[in-house]
Amino acid sequence: MYSGSSDGESHEAAQRRIPPASSMLWVRNLRRFIGSGTGLGSEALMELETKRILLDIFKEKQQKSAEGGTIPSFYKKKPEEGSISHRVQRLAKYRFLKKQSDLLLNADDLDAMWVCLRENCVIDDATGAEKMNYEDFCHIASVCTEQIGPKCRRFFSPSNFMKFEKDESGRIAILPFYLYVMRTVSLTQARIDMSELDEDSDGFLQPHEMEAYIRGLIPNLAQLRDMPAAFIQMYCRIAAHKFFFFCDPHRRGKACIKKVLLSNCLQELMELHQESEEEVTDSEQAENWFSLTSAQRICDMFLALDKDMNGTLSKQELGEYADGTLTGIFIERVYDEHVRRGKGGGGNTREMDFESFLDFVLALENKDTPEGLTYLFRCLDLSGRGFLITPDIHSLFRDVHQKWIEGGNYELCIEDVRDEIWDMVKPADPLKITLADLLACKQGGTVASMLIDVRGFWAHDNRENLLQEEEEPEEE
Template sequence: MYSGSSDGEAHDAPQRKIPPASSMLWVRNLRRFIGSGAGLGSEALMELETKRILLDIFKEKQKKSAEGALICLFFVQKPEDGSISHRVQRLAKYRFLRKQSDLLLNADDLDAMWVCLRENCVIDDATGAEKMNYEDFCHIASVCTEQIGPKCRRFFSPSNFMKFEKDEQGRIAILPFYLYVMRTVSLTQARIDMSELDEDSDGFLQPHEMEAYIRGLIPNLAQLRDMPAAFVQMYCRIAAHKFFFFCDPHRRGKACIKKVLLSNCLQELMELHQESEEEVTDTEQAENWFSLTSAQRICDMFLALDKDTNGTLSKQELREYADGTLTDIFIERDKMTLTSVISSCSQLGDLEHWYSIESRMKDFGIVLDDHLATALIDLYAKCGSIDKAYELFHSLRKKDLVAYSAMIYGCGINGKAYDAIKLFEQMLAKCIGPNLVTYTGLLTAYNHAGMVEKGYQCFNSMKNYGLVPSMDHYGIMVDLLGRAGYLDEAYKLVINMPMQPNGGVWGALLHACRLHNNVELGEIAVQHCIKLENDTTGYCSLLSSIYATVGKWHDAKKFRMDMEGKKIIKIPGCSWTSI
């Protein structure tokens, strides 16, 4: 063996025969996960797909001769399934993953590294442990590079040597280093396999993709490979749910691949590689969430609760679980609860959270009806997905006042004034009378489109249906008139309101004054805002800006000094973003 002494001379002791690493059972078991690349397909299939894509590109260019000199572009938007761009992306992804897999150490490489480590290490006289100092480490790196190739060089960096515990002579044990190499290779291969299953190529796995990954591991897991074929699907479903419980805390239906690799779940799953001859105790199997014992226990519990053997658990059957420890809130996740959840998502503008809930509706036995669809119309419209809202609206079996009002309001806030007017006319043609919410949406549509006359007529027509305009309706009309430049009319509307105008109405007038640089009405509006609102910094800043725009610098300076004297401090603007 290579000596660890500084002079580099070899020991006179006779050479001992080093058994290959694969002779050790735990190494042999762990190797099953390394270098397999089972999901990547074959080189022949890759070359065949390449030829097919090139032929399709040629045919596409023949059809578009005028664009023959252009080069196909890769767009940020995900291409349609089956298109040339989509197939090129898949092929490029496949080639990249194949290249990364080829750069990994395979089983023979790891055997050669283990032999090289043991042949060139030194034995600690006190403990008998095989160790190496930094000089040995560099020498082994050179030998491994010659025997295996440059792909092993990255493991022999100075930073890697510094990661391990050292004895008084600055030596590290070779076994922890070798385990580190194997674990790194194993996790890298796992990441490649998961990335291959990632259909969206966004670094996240969906539940069915996680199930496919687990299903591919089962033949390599000694404690699972003899699992009955009929139980495989249910095991994969249970195991995937365990991964998502820890790796998808926000319940969005997507687990980050990086989090999966760093989680203890993957480590527990990999522990099932141990052979039965290693005498894995029943206690160890019960403690491992992914063991066959744990999965069968869950399955038996499900079958015991499913008295009618229909494959689903009713609310009454769930109440019997764990001696009735499940609360009614958990069990009664019905449509009314879901409607409240949709309303919350609508107020937050959080479509992504709704998508994660929607994917579980079937699990809860909830079917989309007109009541839920109407709530979803409001959600999609407020989140800007007006086409999706229209699709749901047209799918309704019976379109009532609530559905029409939600759709009209959605068109209004998305700038589709003519669509909102058309829907309003359809509603009246069906003898469905409008309510205050309907008029809020319709006036919003007129406001966004700048249709002053139509908006004023709509506002005055409310009394024809026995409706009294609310504060919101007056606020919308003031904003509509003010933006169009009818500031005097807007002011008259405010002072003639049958109720006391609030800060929102005066604020709408002030914004219009800022838009058209009307100092006189701006001063009146800001005085009312200061009386009615607690936080007046924004209103004061608007008036100061009006002064500055029209050249009244003295008034602007005086007003800002008054703000400072009253300790009115403008809070810096900020924006919210969802992470």
Template structure:
């Protein structure tokens, strides 16, 4: 009996019991239905569920907007912020590009070296005696010039340039017309650069001012301090003029402190424009605000004395002869001939037609030197014409 019972139990244990899946259990279905409806949840759980729904809707909405915006091409890039790393990298890249472009121009020594290479590697035509070269000579001379002068001469030795010149029956061109072509190209570029430099609104002039600003900006923070601006024009401007330029024409920094005041590029443009056009009403107005130490609208003999004192110091530091400040002051009064004998106004400087010269004498030791040596300078200008 015991054996049969044991056999029956062993048989029942050998058959594995089937466990129904969780999803088919009634209590699981009821629990899911209960949670999904949100009923029976606590206030915190309902709030979290509602928050998830709102965030999901916002996410889907933004995805849709981004998909629509992706079809619009990007045509605007935000300028880098002042003083940021991206701005400094941009300025440095521009400076290197301009420097690289300037290095592509041939100077007089380069032209002489090219002429020597042409003559040493050409052949002489027996019939005419002209010095000529075929295309193989042309390529060889290009290699020699590149080794001696640099890659900046390579642009003249292109196949298209060789085809521009008249060839003889042997396919050779004369070296003299080719060399004159190189010289003429360089000369035209130099003349164009000179004309562009005289035009204030040209790219060449803008490049010159930009290079000047970058050279003065020693700490590369995008603005010029008073100490940095003192290096302008080789340091010939007086300290009192630099101080007055900052007081009158430079806005204070965002922090509002006196040390935070520095000159940005826009203010530097106004500064250079006024100094290079002192005889114009606009330039003279800019400078007169700096000369008017007390903001009264006129200059007195004491103002002239204070302004010229720094010029006198730089004059003596340069090893020049001793001069009397009072004599210079009287000379300025004779030049201006003010309506009021005790004061000089902006109108007096404009009407005397020598306002730019007077301003130069009071702010720049080089300007005073030019006035003091005006007769010698005039004679030097007249000598080439004779």
């Protein structure tokens, strides 16, 4: 039934259906990748071919973007956890940060640079300061490069020399230059450490990432080494909150690393590196938010106010803050503007949690800063119009006046106080005071204190006597 010719035809048809190996896409790609065989397995060839393929992909995407329109893409989905893209991103980030860390000067390098600076400088006959001119600067650069390596060369550029104040002979002091090098190294190291903790590599730190950074610093901070282990977690929570209060004004839950590095908060934290040679009083330590004394003070304060020990503060409990000198209307406004309603709470009852309490304390202790004054102004702006008018001043100061009289002080004229506030602020519009006016007058913190705290008003009213008392010990 079946003839030999038919078998031959079917065989030929099958051969025609199977494409030659050279026409298969994966074969062509494989041959193109390994080349003619010369240097097969060479890492350099593989790297070169990988770069070429990635460049082709990039050009193809650019062409598609150009054909798609002029609107650029503004959203890029982050790679999923555990995906190849995510692993490659983490590996690239690790290698980059490792390379940047290797370029930094270590402690021994900084000591060697200081020795070179002192050995090759000149002493100013008039002041006794150690200085160097540009020729000395270039010579020290050569010596440091020989002893330390090329990684110190970038500090000895002409532009860096021109940054410092020069005397009539064109010389700069070596100490400011050395402090500049140390600060640059310190900030760069901090940037690397923060970037390592930035899990999604977006240039922002979330609260748990900032807490992890502070936790890693504790063993290196001389004034925090003896911190009880049980208190470390609470300390990191308190310390990290100040960074977010000042570096996250829109309360997005993440702080820009660049803002953190440039903020005074980081400098205040780094002050704890120094060993205290003299005895420091508790009040002096409490001035630094990041000191152990300050953190314990804030915890003790919250626990003392929390009478029912439910972990939150009611309006009545918060009213006892600062010995009850804050006005009732201000406490009400704090809850209206800065305390979120609890998910499980009923009615209009609101309770202040520990995070909100930290914001409250930071605002009151930093009234003269833009961040602190912005927090307080929202409370002072009773109608939410963005400015204060005369009725607002009367409403706010009425409680202060009542506490003032209850304290046995002389009678006050509210109109005189209102006029004094207007004279202090000098608003652009004589009929209303804005936040910009309070910031521009440089007395916004004093004005806020006068309107929310009877003790703050008393301090302003007795400012001349208080200033005289401060000057008398200095004269003695």
